[in-house]
Amino acid sequence: MKKLLEISSNSQNKHWLDIAEIVSVIGSVGGSVASLVSNQFLFASLPLSVCIALNLANRRRLINLLTQENQKAIATIVQQNKEEQTNLSEQLQQLKLSTHDKFARQSRDNQANFTTLSTQIAKVEQLISDLNKLTQTQSDRLKHLNHHQNHLEKAVSYLSEINSCSQALQLAPFSAELYYRRGNSHRHLGNKYRAVEDYTKAIELEPHHALAYHHRGLVNADLSNKKAAVEDLRKAAKFYFEQGDLIDYQKTKDMSLALHELNSDTTENTSSEQVLASTLFS
Structure with missing residues (x-):
């Protein structure tokens, strides 16, 4: 209300x-x-x-x-x-x-x-x-430089060895060992013909110098004078055997046999090619 x-x-x-x-x-x-x-x-x-x-x-x-x-x-x-x-x-x-x-x-x-x-x-x-x-x-460059440096050091060492041997030969011209050492240095430097000359001189002065025959055989093989190389390696094996060095005897013997077989195969192939050529053009 x-x-x-x-x-x-x-x-x-x-x-x-x-x-x-x-x-x-x-x-x-x-x-x-x-x-x-x-x-x-x-x-x-x-x-x-x-x-x-x-x-x-x-x-x-x-x-x-x-x-x-x-x-x-x-x-x-x-x-x-x-x-x-x-x-x-x-x-x-x-x-x-x-x-x-x-x-x-x-x-x-x-x-x-x-x-x-x-x-x-x-x-x-x-x-x-x-x-x-x-x-x-x-x-890689450092490795190459190190390798090149090592190569140069070895080359200098070989040249120094050649110089030392040459000076020593003036005092001892009939030393087969000096000619052999100088031949090794020439071989390492790539002077193969000079190496053959020094090895040959060492063999003339010492006809039973097994090492001189051995290394001259290797150089002749590099120069593709395979027949001369086989003959040198056989004589080296003979003189190693006479000296009682059976390890180097077996090594040079195997090398001469392998080189002889290779030379024989090459001669046979050359003869076959000559016969084939004469047959074709006869």
Whole structure:
């Protein structure tokens, strides 16, 4: 009732039911007084009935008014909720866009960093590869220089030996050993004909010099003088055997046999070719 009265009092203009209710209340009071004075209850009951009816009608109006106010309030709340929901949706969308942009930017930055790092790693690997190649090249050059140095040192040693033997031969011109040693130095230096000359001189001075025959046979084989090489190796084997050097005896014997067989095969092939040629052109 209090709420209904508050609603009705908040109205700018009073409704006619309010005025009629007030009038009916006054009429009821007047009717009650009149009934007490006249002892006729009709004067009291009639205004009272009208008052009750007007009160009920006014209550119904107030209830309807309250219902309308509640519906307006609910509609306002619903509208506010919709607006708040819209705002939240917009904020959520903005947050999603911001997060997506931030993630995309971070992803691009990470990709750029990865690309840069990959490029740097590739450059470092290329530098390491180039350094390894350079190191290998320097190592090969060093090996070649060492080999060349060793070759030069040996060549100098052989030349020094030739010079020493030549000077010694001036004092001892009949030393077979000096000629043999000088022949070995010439052979190592590639002076094959000079080596044959010195070996031959050593054999002339010492006819049983097995080593001189042995090495002269090797040089003759290199010079393709296979017949002379076989003869020298056979004599070397004979003198090794006489000296009791069975190892070098067997070695030179096997070499002479192998060279003899090779020389025989070559001779037979040459003879066959000559016979075939003479047959074709006869």
